[in-house]
Amino acid sequence: MTASLTNESNRSAGNTPLAAIFRQMNNGVFPSVSETFERGKTIFFPGDPAERVYFLISGAVKLSRVYEAGEEITVALLRENSVFGVLSLLTGQRSDRFYHAVAFTTVKLLSVPIEQVEKAMQSDPDLPMVLLRGLSSRIIQTEMMIETLAHRDMESRLVRVFC
Numbered sequence: 001m002t003a004s005l006t007n008e009s010n011r012s013a014g015n016t017p018l019a020a021i022f023r024q025m026n027n028g029v030f031p032s033v034s035e036t037f038e039r040g041k042t043i044f045f046p047g048d049p050a051e052r053v054y055f056l057i058s059g060a061v062k063l064s065r066v067y068e069a070g071e072e073i074t075v076a077l078l079r080e081n082s083v084f085g086v087l088s089l090l091t092g093q094r095s096d097r098f099y100h101a102v103a104f105t106t107v108k109l110l111s112v113p114i115e116q117v118e119k120a121m122q123s124d125p126d127l128p129m130v131l132l133r134g135l136s137s138r139i140i141q142t143e144m145m146i147e148t149l150a151h152r153d154m155e156s157r158l159v160r161v162f163c
Contacts, residue, residue: 032112037103044085048097052111056082059107063099076142077104083134
C-alpha cells in the first residue's frame with residue numbers, strides 16, 4: 001500500500017473508504033482502472049479468467065449463475081461500495097469466474113489486478129480486514145435476500161429488492 005495509507009497523520013486503512021484504497025493501489029505495475037458499464041452490459045462471464053477485483057462506485061450489479069438448461073438464478077444484487085470478483089483471492093487459485101456479472105443499472109466501478117491486491121495486502125496489514133468488512137456486507141445482503149425470498153409475498157419481495 002502507499003505510504004499515505006500507513007502514515008500516522010492519515011486515517012488508518014480500517015477507516016479509509018474502500019474506493020480510496022482501490023485508487024491508491026495504482027502505484028504498482030498494474031494500476032486501478034475506472035470503468036463504466038451501461039445497463040445490461042456484461043462485466044464478466046462464468047469461465048472468464050479471474051484477473052481483477054472490482055469495487056462498485058455507483059449503480060447496481062447483478063451476479064447470477066447460469067445452468068446448463070439455460071436457467072439463470074440471481075445470487076446477489078450488489079450496490080455501491082461493494083467488492084466482487086474476489087474468490088480467487090480467497091481460494092489462492094487463479095480459478096475462472098464462477099458468476100455472470102451484469103450491470104443492473106449504469107455502473108461505475110474500479111478494477112484492480114489480483115496481483116496488485118495481493119501485493120497491497122502483504123504490505124498493508126489492515127487491508128485484509130477492510131476487504132473482509134466489504135465481504136461481510138455482501139454476506140448480510142445475501143442472508144437478507146434469502147429471508148425475503150423465503151418469508152415474504154411477491155409485492156414485499158419486489159419492494160425489498162428494488163428499494
